[in-house]
Amino acid sequence: MQKAILLLFALIGFAGKAQTENSKSNQNISFVNTFQFTIGFSNLSPNKSMMGDAHEEAFPSITARLGIFSYNRFTIGIHAALHRMSVKNNKYFGEFEKTTVFTPGFYLSYYQPITSESLFEPYISYDNSDYTTKGYEKELNSKSDGLGLGLDYQHKIGSKAYVTFGLKYSINKMRTNTHPDWEKYINNYNFLSAKVGFTFSKDRL
Amino acid sequence: MKKILLFIFTVLLLTACRDDYYEGDERIIIEGKVLYNNLPLTNAEVRVYPVYNATPNSGIISEINYNNPENNANYYSDNGNTISKTYTNNSGIISLSIPRNINTSVYAIKISRGYDSKVYGYISHYNTINYYVNLGTLNY
Numbered sequence A: 001m002q003k004a005i006l007l008l009f010a011l012i013g014f015a016g017k018a019q020t021e022n023s024k025s026n027q028n029i030s031f032v033n034t035f036q037f038t039i040g041f042s043n044l045s046p047n048k049s050m051m052g053d054a055h056e057e058a059f060p061s062i063t064a065r066l067g068i069f070s071y072n073r074f075t076i077g078i079h080a081a082l083h084r085m086s087v088k089n090n091k092y093f094g095e096f097e098k099t100t101v102f103t104p105g106f107y108l109s110y111y112q113p114i115t116s117e118s119l120f121e122p123y124i125s126y127d128n129s130d131y132t133t134k135g136y137e138k139e140l141n142s143k144s145d146g147l148g149l150g151l152d153y154q155h156k157i158g159s160k161a162y163v164t165f166g167l168k169y170s171i172n173k174m175r176t177n178t179h180p181d182w183e184k185y186i187n188n189y190n191f192l193s194a195k196v197g198f199t200f201s202k203d204r205l
Numbered sequence B: 001m002k003k004i005l006l007f008i009f010t011v012l013l014l015t016a017c018r019d020d021y022y023e024g025d026e027r028i029i030i031e032g033k034v035l036y037n038n039l040p041l042t043n044a045e046v047r048v049y050p051v052y053n054a055t056p057n058s059g060i061i062s063e064i065n066y067n068n069p070e071n072n073a074n075y076y077s078d079n080g081n082t083i084s085k086t087y088t089n090n091s092g093i094i095s096l097s098i099p100r101n102i103n104t105s106v107y108a109i110k111i112s113r114g115y116d117s118k119v120y121g122y123i124s125h126y127n128t129i130n131y132y133v134n135l136g137t138l139n140y
Helices: A002-022 A050-054 A180-187 B002-016
Strands: A029-044 A058-071 A074-086 A098-110 A112-115 A118-134 A138-156 A161-174 A188-201 B020-036 B045-050 B062-064 B084-087 B093-101 B107-113 B116-123 B132-139
Touching: A029 A074, A029 A161, A050 A161, A050 A188, A058 A098, A058 A188, A098 A138, A118 A161, A138 A188, A161 A180, A180 A188, A180 B020, B020 B045, B020 B107, B045 B093, B084 B093, B093 B107, B107 B132, B116 B132
Parallel strands: A138 B020, B020 B132
Antiparallel strands: A029 A058, A029 A188, A058 A074, A074 A098, A098 A118, A112 A118, A118 A138, A138 A161, A161 A188, B020 B093, B045 B084, B045 B107, B062 B116, B107 B116
């Protein structure tokens, strides 16, 4: 974990330097020029699944993302999300109280201006989720791999600031071995997230 | 100094409380049927919990009798906290799943009807096939 954080800081430092050097030579390429912070709801409209049936909607869901490399309107970056859900049904999931979900990952986005002050930014993401469930003197740890499909609407409120509204649909596969007849119900976990927050970005509108 | 010792003692006391730890990398599906006087036992509470000190030597699941442990070579005690809870349906059917306990692969089932309850065991590697356990028909 420490190595990963050091690598991240090294990458950001390098990218910042590179951006300064490249800004005059090529305006289409930039590094670390977008940051987003949002708050919202998660686990909305889950599919028929063990995780979906077991948990309430999550609020607040806190998300952040950092664009690492941008080329024209495309951006590749890293993201992280954190939310907590109450357990409402323990029949198949187990007798617990709350699940905390931490989801780091990568994303690729493309922004499309729609007016002089607003834009859409669809994106796809890889979501690597860690679930820690506690309650009644028990702890359960689980993991999943996921694909996120999202769309942000951003409205300019300052020279680099945008108020942001977004929706994201997450398609997750739990890393669980189980009986083949039950695999779909146990492992396939999809849900919707909604968020509002701010994006800070240079050279967009 | 007293405060430090009191603090250390409190921390030790709290950490001494046993929690049950599970990993979600495996899920065992448990299904079965419960009869009472040859009729389905409906809406009975069913709890599954880990058993840490039992060593079953077969896959047979039958009632575990507290008072006559010789009937069940593996007298159980020291049970953990309930990992999964459900109720039998109108046909007396049980259906639930449990994650993998990191300290044991042995579990017992407690079925309660009103104030009465009976314990059945054991779920173990002897009767778990491809992450599935069929309890068969349990006569309450």
